[in-house]
Amino acid sequence: MSAQTSAPPRISFWNDPFWRGxxxxxxxxxxxxxxxxxxxxxxxxxxxxRGIPTDFSFWNKPASFDIxxxxxxxxxxxxxxxxxxxxxxxxxxxxxIGVVLSTIVGFAVGAARLSKSWLVxxxxxxxVETIRNVPLLLQLLFWYNAVLKPLPAPRNSVSIFNTLFLxxxxxxxxxxxxxxxxxxxxxxxxxxxxxxxxxxxxxRKRQRETGAQTPVGPLSVxxxxxxxxxxxxxxGRPLAFDIPKLKxxxxxGGMRLTPEFVALELGLTLYTASFIAEIVRAGILAVPKxxxxxxxxxxxxxGPTRKLVIVPQAMRVIIPPLTSQYLNLIKNSSLAxxxxxxxxxQVFAGTVLNNTGAAVQIICITMAVYLFISLVTSFAMNLxxxxxxxxxx
Amino acid sequence: xxxAAFLRTHSEPVRPxxxxxxxxxxxxxxxxxxxxxxxxxxxxxxxxxxxxxxELVRFLFIDAVWSAPNGDACRAPGAGACWAYIWRxxxxxxxxxxxxxxxxxxxxxxxxxxxxxxxxxxxxxxxRNAAAALFFIVYPIVAFxxxxxxxxxGLPNVPTDLWGGAMVSLVVAVTGIVLSLPxxxxxxxxxxxxxxxxxxxxxxxxxxxxxxxxxxxxFMANMMLPLFVPEAWAPDRLLRxxxxxxxxxxxxxxxxxxGGLQALPKxxxxxxxxxxxxxxxxxxxxxxxxxxxxxIPGIVNTFIALFKDTTLVAVVGIFDFLRTVDTARLDPEWxxxxxxxxxxxxxxxxxxxxxxxxxxxxxxxxxELSRGKTH
Numbered sequence: 018m019s020a021q022t023s024a025p026p027r028i029s030f031w032n033d034p035f036w037r038g039x040x041x042x043x044x045x046x047x048x049x050x051x052x053x054x055x056x057x058x059x060x061x062x063x064x065x066x067r068g069i070p071t072d073f074s075f076w077n078k079p080a081s082f083d084i085x086x087x088x089x090x091x092x093x094x095x096x097x098x099x100x101x102x103x104x105x106x107x108x109x110x111x112x113x114i115g116v117v118l119s120t121i122v123g124f125a126v127g128a129a130r131l132s133k134s135w136l137v138x139x140x141x142x143x144x145v146e147t148i149r150n151v152p153l154l155l156q157l158l159f160w161y162n163a164v165l166k167p168l169p170a171p172r173n174s175v176s177i178f179n180t181l182f183l184x185x186x187x188x189x190x191x192x193x194x195x196x197x198x199x200x201x202x203x204x205x206x207x208x209x210x211x212x213x214x215x216x217x218x219x220x221r222k223r224q225r226e227t228g229a230q231t232p233v234g235p236l237s238v239x240x241x242x243x244x245x246x247x248x249x250x251x252x253g254r255p256l257a258f259d260i261p262k263l264k265x266x267x268x269x270g271g272m273r274l275t276p277e278f279v280a281l282e283l284g285l286t287l288y289t290a291s292f293i294a295e296i297v298r299a300g301i302l303a304v305p306k307x308x309x310x311x312x313x314x315x316x317x318x319x320g321p322t323r324k325l326v327i328v329p330q331a332m333r334v335i336i337p338p339l340t341s342q343y344l345n346l347i348k349n350s351s352l353a354x355x356x357x358x359x360x361x362x363q364v365f366a367g368t369v370l371n372n373t374g375a376a377v378q379i380i381c382i383t384m385a386v387y388l389f390i391s392l393v394t395s396f397a398m399n400l401x402x403x404x405x406x407x408x409x410x
Numbered sequence: 411x412x413x414a415a416f417l418r419t420h421s422e423p424v425r426p427x428x429x430x431x432x433x434x435x436x437x438x439x440x441x442x443x444x445x446x447x448x449x450x451x452x453x454x455x456x457x458x459x460x461x462x463x464x465e466l467v468r469f470l471f472i473d474a475v476w477s478a479p480n481g482d483a484c485r486a487p488g489a490g491a492c493w494a495y496i497w498r499x500x501x502x503x504x505x506x507x508x509x510x511x512x513x514x515x516x517x518x519x520x521x522x523x524x525x526x527x528x529x530x531x532x533x534x535x536x537x538r539n540a541a542a543a544l545f546f547i548v549y550p551i552v553a554f555x556x557x558x559x560x561x562x563x564g565l566p567n568v569p570t571d572l573w574g575g576a577m578v579s580l581v582v583a584v585t586g587i588v589l590s591l592p593x594x595x596x597x598x599x600x601x602x603x604x605x606x607x608x609x610x611x612x613x614x615x616x617x618x619x620x621x622x623x624x625x626x627x628x629f630m631a632n633m634m635l636p637l638f639v640p641e642a643w644a645p646d647r648l649l650r651x652x653x654x655x656x657x658x659x660x661x662x663x664x665x666x667x668x669g670g671l672q673a674l675p676k677x678x679x680x681x682x683x684x685x686x687x688x689x690x691x692x693x694x695x696x697x698x699x700x701x702x703x704x705x706i707p708g709i710v711n712t713f714i715a716l717f718k719d720t721t722l723v724a725v726v727g728i729f730d731f732l733r734t735v736d737t738a739r740l741d742p743e744w745x746x747x748x749x750x751x752x753x754x755x756x757x758x759x760x761x762x763x764x765x766x767x768x769x770x771x772x773x774x775x776x777x778e779l780s781r782g783k784t785h
Binding site: 056133140147158166383388 | 721769
């Protein structure tokens with residue numbers, strides 16, 4: 018009532034934005050609530066009639082199907098909840114490797130598009146335009162059905178130095194088996210990383226105080242790779258390799274990457290890399306030419322100019338769209354269902370759903386998981402972005 | 411008055427640049443071997459091309475089988491791509507199992523769509539508002555009647571189980587494009603609204619949809635939607651993924667449109683208020699024309715993504731173009747080592763032509779619009 022009396026007398030009740038907004042929002046809220054309530058009661062009704070389970074008891078029932086790739090112990094006797102974790106871990110595995118690989122390829126291709134060599138720049142352009150304009154699913158099917166499946170049978174594998182074997186059952190690699198004393202190598206690796214971080218800290222401080230540069234990059238590589246390597250040889254090479262051997266119709270021993278995994282990783286990486294390449298190119302081009310000219314005027318050589326002037330400014334432009342590409346990659350990994358890689362969607366929203374019929378619960382859980390992963394990733398990337406962003410004082 | 415003797419009366423002829431600064435040799439040296447790393451990369455790339463191009467030409471053209479009654483010629487050792495198979499399967503790739511004597515209806519629908527799209531896209535043609543009204547309102551209804559049939563008009567019903575191939579891909583894409591733009595505009599306006607309930611609902615919807623994979627949205631539309639309505643209303647099997655496509659692309663479109671709305675200065679809306687325009691008048695006459703023009707590249711990118719995403723409807727059992735290509739390669743009459751690759755290359759060409767065309771068109775529009783802004 019107060020709004021009405023305090024308003025100028027000319028405005029009628031239905032023209033007052035406050036009341037109008039209130040009524041409109043109340044009507045919308047009522048409509049949405051009615052919609053949800055209607056859907057809910059219909060769903061309960063329909064599910065009861067069709068005998069679809071409405072609770073979560075399926076979670077602890079035996080899954081009774083096999084999964085051909087699992088990071089945790091799993092068998093057909095395990096329960097559906099276990100299958101969920103297997104699928105989720107497989108999704109995270111494929112996404113994590115895909116993020117790393119597509120970043121490497123994407124940055125390389127993005128740099129190649131700006132190459133001084135006309136031929137390299139053109140090739141990179143052709144790569145980007147072709148891959149970006151063809152659906153990812155088509156590329157996955159191509160890698161899986163047209164490239165990996167027609168590979169020879171294990172007997173006629175393509176072998177590389179007799180240690181790597183590529184055939185239609187997948188890629189077989191020697192499996193490293195840590196022997197007694199390998200713990201020292203892990204320790205050396207940890208020490209190397211810690212030393213590299215300390216070096217970085219010291220170099221920052223030194224540069225702030227004296228302006229002198231320290232070659233952090235090469236030294237860190239030497240510390241992180243060299244230190245464990247030295248310890249490894251000093252400890253008498255405590256690592257054995259289980260090399261895959263042909264036994265009957267298939268290989269035995271070693272590590273195996275399934276064709277599904279290879280095809281999915283290949284497709285996701287190449288597809289996402291083409292988008293990252295465009296982002297990188299745009300980011301580098303967004304740095305004004307005056308910046309590199311000013312750096313040259315200050316006497317910086319091309320290498321330090323790139324490292325200290327161009328890349329830090331380009332990264333500010335690159336990171337936000339890069340984040341959404343990472344998120345896209347994670348979501349696109351769900352296309353695994355089309356080529357049979359046992360990811361979350363294939364295992365949980367596919368097989369478990371078909372076996373149990375608990376559609377509503379399973380789809381809601383699956384969506385919630387992806388939503389959670391997306392939120393966590395964008396949160397982490399926002400933190401990184403905040404660190405890289407222009408500090409305005 | 412005679413000019414001073416030290417002033418030139420005519421200009422010197424322009425001298426040619428020094429030798430080695432022009433011509434083909436210079437261009438090659440500069441563009442291909444400008445520096446040592448560039449030279450190394452050029453050589454590597456040239457080596458890769460020298461290996462790949464003859465192989466590709468051999469596979470795609472020289473050794474390709476251009477016409478054959480069945481797969482025998484394609485199975486011969488050393489044979490390349492099997493274009494005969496594509497030619498034979500082309501009707502299936504285009505129409506799926508749509509009854510043969512009714513296929514003229516699909517042709518008619520496609521032709522009308524093509525004409526309307528051409529009319530809409532040629533910025534020089536007159537009456538583009540009429541074209542927009544026809545394409546966004548009349549065409550969907552006519553297309554629906556033509557494709558699914560109306561016994562009253564003498565068009566027998568064709569159930570959607572028989573639909574397939576490129577026609578389904580285009581139906582899904584066009585439905586998504588026609589409905590996602592208005593949906594996205596509404597959601598974007600809702601997200602920017604000052605009314606908390608509306609803004610929260612829009613934001614929640616947009617962020618939820620953008621946070622989950624498209625496949626799960628399709629699963630939801632396919633399996634949960636029929637549960638949410640009374641049994642008699644259960645939507646058609648093609649309608650369900652269509653709803654999923656529209657909801658999904660509307661959320662992405664909303665973010666693009668929001669970017670355009672945010673780029674407009676606040677004064678635009680305030681000036682509209684000062685002129686006495688109501689909210690929807692301001693939106694229609696002042697905000698949207700400017701905001702949409704700003705984000706045309708983003709809108710087209712969303713359309714391209716949507717077109718590529720139509721391939722995923724196969725997960726709920728719809729026979730779209732890619733699905734027909736992927737099933738036809740299993741036909742025992744044609745099955746052979748090169749059939750899969752041939753089919754996928756053909757499908758890639760199909761999608762590439764549409765997506766690349768759209769992106770080129772948006773580049774052209776962008777250039778045309780920015781022409782007025784540069785001095």
